[in-house]
Amino acid sequence: MYGKKVKLRILFISLLLVSVALSIYLILKSLEENVVYFLSPTEIRNLVEIENKKIRVGGMVKNNSIIIDSENVNFIITDFKNEINVNYSGPVPNLFEEGKGVVAEGFLKDQSFLIAEKILAKHDENYMPPEVAESLKDK
Amino acid sequence: MFKIFEPNKIFLINSKTSKYILFLFITVLTIGLVEALFLSPEDYIQSHSVRIMYVHVPSAWISLGIFSLIALLSIVSFIFKNKNFSIIAKSLAPSGFVFNIIALVTGSIWGKPTWGTWWAWDARITSMLILLLFYAMYILAWRIFDKNEKVIKITSVIAILGVINVPIIKFSVDWWSTLHQDSSVNILSESTIHSSMLVPLLLMTAAFSLFSLLIFLMKYNTELIKIKNKGLDRL
Numbered sequence: 145m146y147g148k149k150v151k152l153r154i155l156f157i158s159l160l161l162v163s164v165a166l167s168i169y170l171i172l173k174s175l176e177e178n179v180v181y182f183l184s185p186t187e188i189r190n191l192v193e194i195e196n197k198k199i200r201v202g203g204m205v206k207n208n209s210i211i212i213d214s215e216n217v218n219f220i221i222t223d224f225k226n227e228i229n230v231n232y233s234g235p236v237p238n239l240f241e242e243g244k245g246v247v248a249e250g251f252l253k254d255q256s257f258l259i260a261e262k263i264l265a266k267h268d269e270n271y272m273p274p275e276v277a278e279s280l281k282d283k
Numbered sequence: 284m285f286k287i288f289e290p291n292k293i294f295l296i297n298s299k300t301s302k303y304i305l306f307l308f309i310t311v312l313t314i315g316l317v318e319a320l321f322l323s324p325e326d327y328i329q330s331h332s333v334r335i336m337y338v339h340v341p342s343a344w345i346s347l348g349i350f351s352l353i354a355l356l357s358i359v360s361f362i363f364k365n366k367n368f369s370i371i372a373k374s375l376a377p378s379g380f381v382f383n384i385i386a387l388v389t390g391s392i393w394g395k396p397t398w399g400t401w402w403a404w405d406a407r408i409t410s411m412l413i414l415l416l417f418y419a420m421y422i423l424a425w426r427i428f429d430k431n432e433k434v435i436k437i438t439s440v441i442a443i444l445g446v447i448n449v450p451i452i453k454f455s456v457d458w459w460s461t462l463h464q465d466s467s468v469n470i471l472s473e474s475t476i477h478s479s480m481l482v483p484l485l486l487m488t489a490a491f492s493l494f495s496l497l498i499f500l501m502k503y504n505t506e507l508i509k510i511k512n513k514g515l516d517r518l
Binding site: 150153154157160161164165168172176179180181182183184202236237238239240241244247262263264265266267268269270271272273274275276277278 | 324325326327328329333336358361362363396397398399400403404405406440443444447451459460461462464465466467475476477479480
């Protein structure tokens, strides 16, 4: 029912979309380690070697792990399988809290110790009024 | 099948409805702003900075939606050689572009108090920046190339290539670890945003959509007048 030209153009557009989508998929797949913003403690543990390169580690701040002395903030990032100790000196973001998400950027000393230069708070997708959060806690 | 999209028909609808849409937009925006700024509760972690969401999220949604629409219109226009579809797509671009900028800027303003940084090169934010570049390319292409056939082809191809980025933006937070949080409003699974916050969010989305429609109609009118002045064969 459509003319030959129309069919050719449909074919052209489909080929264009499929080929470009596939190439982008391959590019992103091969660049995966650069596309991810941070690594989890488990991924750090599985690293073959530690390069002297800036790295980001993300996960939850372990409960009761924040120790603040005069200059340093020490805490533990956990993904509930593995943990990594973080040492940091500097201001922390407002949402930095125990039991909440965090991303620390810095240099690895070994597979379980990170000297952080920057701390970012990662917050989750839950939004609710304080009263609701309070009542959820009580349950 | 595309009879309803004939330029002069839309022109007729357009001149009558603009003022109703304007009225509706102002009403919804007023209710939405009152809900978002005063009536909705503060967040249990973020407290009042959560209110930036009511501008940030609708802007991002609309810039994504408009780009998808532009790509869809471009595909149809490219296949069926319907120039009017290209003109509709062209008229949609400015509001999508502006909302994309608003999404990035408000995201930045929101990022500082919550994450502790203005900008992060994570997958969601970077792919959103790429969308902005595609918007810019699309709009520029319309201004640079003026040969009738050529400009339609080039802009269509830009829109069609750019739309591959849209699912990447949508799913970036699920596919990769990002600083940006996962989506809170889900159609298939349960939303993780409390209903008292969802209402202003949807109201603001409706208001911004109406605003985009209004800008679109103005832009489309201008395009049609341009065509009339130049003679009907020239788009």
